[in-house]
Amino acid sequence: MKKLLLLFAFFAAVAQSCDEPEDPYAEQRDLLEKQDFKISQHLEENNITAVKDDYGIYRVALEENPEGEEIAFGDVALVNYTISQLDGTLIGENEVESMRLGYLDPNQNNIQQRYLPTALFVALGHMREGETYRFYVPFNTAYGNFDLTGVVPNQSIIVIEMEVEEVYQTKEELFAADLAAIDSAVVAREDTVTDTLSTGIRKVLLEEGEGEMVDANDVVSVEYTGYLLNGKEFDSNTSAGDPLFEFVVGAGKTIPGFETAVKSMKKGEKAVFYIPSTQAYGSDGVFIGPELVRSKFNAAIPPHSPLIFEIELVELVKK
Structure with missing residues (x-):
């Protein structure tokens, strides 16, 4: 009887230990x-x-x-x-x-x-x-x-x-800092601003287009290259075989500043736009730093980054 009780106690102890989960944070x-x-x-x-x-x-x-x-x-x-x-x-x-x-x-x-x-x-x-x-x-x-x-x-x-x-x-302080950084980049790149859009975007006209301006709900197809203010390219569709980027203006398929830039253009026009971070990705950018670590990930735009886009409006279908 004593052996049976001891055996029962052993199995009870084993069962209890099995019921107790291991501490996942111990290591x-x-x-x-x-x-x-x-x-x-x-x-x-x-x-x-x-x-x-x-x-x-x-x-x-x-x-x-x-x-x-x-x-x-x-x-x-x-x-x-x-x-x-x-x-x-x-x-x-x-x-x-x-x-x-x-x-x-x-x-x-x-x-x-x-x-x-x-x-x-x-x-x-x-x-x-x-x-x-x-x-x-x-x-x-x-x-x-x-x-x-x-x-x-x-x-x-x-x-x-x-x-x-x-x-x-405040957003106002950050916006002012954006514009100061943009204006410095314009000088460094030796660009000549031809227009300042209502959202603070600086426009540098490279080639004139013709016809009507882009409006909301128009369908546009563009070639573009995006840069950080330091000149580092982060995205482009200008290589051979790359499809045009097509979107409906106002449908929210791209950042606000990109849409605002395109709405200032005519078919065939080519221009460079300096876009404040508030009109770009704002706080949604992902900073992975430093460069040695960034090479392990696919995220090139730091948060709160003003951006530069070179855009050519290739096709325009009016609403």
């Missing part, structure tokens, strides 16, 4: 503890004093500006950054111009945070305009479990050094 917590120790050890060995936040990110103030603007959710910050591994191996930095980064809630899932290190958003919450900080970031708020073989070792600690140049707190 991650273990790795984070090891990385926290590794960061702490690095800081101690290099005589660096840092403050740890609730995300497990350590920060060091390199240049403070107590009088600078604070950054609130929804603001857009103009930043410069460098991202490295903990041993100092450079991963990359913003290549040419400063990067516009919207301050989003790090606890909310959004398309930017699927690619950007969440630590960038956490960092903005600690900073003011005119400040520079260094952040030591464990893998879960860095590049996580993305497969970045040959670019960033999997589940890596990263170090972000970031400077906040300016903060745009």
Whole structure:
């Protein structure tokens, strides 16, 4: 009888252990503890004093500006950054111009945070305009479990050094910054603006068209090439064999600024348009940085980016 009770107790214990699910986060917590120790050890060995936040990110103030603007959710910050591994191996930095980064809630899932290190958003919450900080970031708020073989070792600690140049707190401030950046690009490209559309779009006429202007509900077919303000091409349909881009004006099949640009054209016309970010992809662009990491993904337009489009109106069917 005693053996039977012991056997019953054994099977009961096995059944209970089977009912208890394994902790799916145990391995991650273990790795984070090891990385926290590794960061702490690095800081101690290099005589660096840092403050740890609730995300497990350590920060060091390199240049403070107590009088600078604070950054609130929804603001857009103009930043410069460098991202490295903990041993100092450079991963990359913003290549040419400063990067516009919207301050989003790090606890909310959004398309930017699927690619950007969440630590960038956490960092903005600690900073003011005119400040520079260094952040030591464990893998879960860095590049996580993305497969970045040959670019960033999997589940890596990263170090972000970031400077906040300016903060745009309203759409009006961001729009003004867009126009200033556009006008600088116009000068750099030695273009001559022939018209400024009502939405702030700068137009440079290359070849005149003929006939009627485009109206809402017209069907248009165009060739185009899109560029960032730094001249980097991100899209085009001008190669041999590429189909024309056909759409109904006003149907919302393209960004507002592209439609506004086309509505200013006649058949056969060719022009360059400088489009503010508010008339382009706004905050919906996906910034994947730096360049070495971006090569692993297919997303070329950073958020809050003014754009340049060279457009030729090939066909026009009036409504």
